[in-house]
Amino acid sequence: MAYAVTRSPERRAAFEASYRIAATDDLHAVLGDPAVDAVILLTPADSHRDLGGRILSAGKHLLIEKPAGLVTDDTRFLADRAKASGLLAASVLQHRFRSSVQAVAKIISSGEPGRLCGVHCLIPWWRPQAYYDQPGRGTYARDGGGVMLTQAIHTLDVLRALCGGARISAAHSVTSHLHRMEAEDMVCALATFGSGAVPGRVSEVVEIGQWRNLRVN
Missing domain, CATH: 3.40.50.720 (NAD(P)-binding Rossmann-like Domain)
Known part of the structure; x- marks a missing residue:
């Protein structure tokens, strides 16, 4: 450098x-x-x-x-x-070049696990409000979006690399009460993976700053 x-x-x-x-x-x-x-x-x-x-x-x-x-x-x-x-x-x-992902890719390509029958992914990200209090963070004008585009996209790319591509058939995104930000902090989607159209779910792609203190009533 x-x-x-x-x-x-x-x-x-x-x-x-x-x-x-x-x-x-x-x-x-x-x-x-x-x-x-x-x-x-x-x-x-x-x-x-x-x-x-x-x-x-x-x-x-x-x-x-x-x-x-x-x-x-x-x-x-x-x-x-x-x-x-x-x-x-x-x-x-x-992220698809990490040693752990490369190891999984090698196992899948060997055929040892058999045919893929389903995919499920849950991504909890830990982002406090202070992260979004920085100017421009979590806005469409600067970042282009929230958790999906700026963080979860890495995990989705790993899924595509391991499972042979993906096609989203339905999705839903919201900005929860847990953050003050313009773009989304929670997303879920239904998808199919690979040439065999294997069913999959990317559920509750969430970005919550105080997960351990969260109460659901």
Whole structure:
């Protein structure tokens, strides 16, 4: 790694202390360095189109934190820009590359467990209200959505990788009384997985800050 770029002095100091690599707030200088071949973009989704376009225009390959953009047109814009420039641009969902997931994938591919007959997934995420009190968190304008797009998407990608793809047939999302936020913090869905249309359920994809103290009356 050659550079880390952030506008926040506090984050620059923390990064330098942790990784012993100089951080800067000068993106223009970094993109002008011919020694830089590729950039990992880890900013909020609403900035991906603009910053991603600048990175590609500077002739750098681009790896983008999910989601690649707020809307599909943002993703197409970056893909078209990369293709026209002969560059690589991609978003990454890294959880499918964890050693535990790779081990399960190997077992499934061996055929030892037999044919898949059903899929069930429950995802409890622990997010206190303080997480959403940060400006822009959990809004459509900055993040593009809530728990589904910003957290649970990782687990759904793992299911797709292990089970051969997925097709959602019905879904429901809400913003519960447990959070003050614009986007959803609870989602459930019915789906089919793989070419054999195996039935599945992604139930109560929840994001609750005080799970242990929750009472249901």
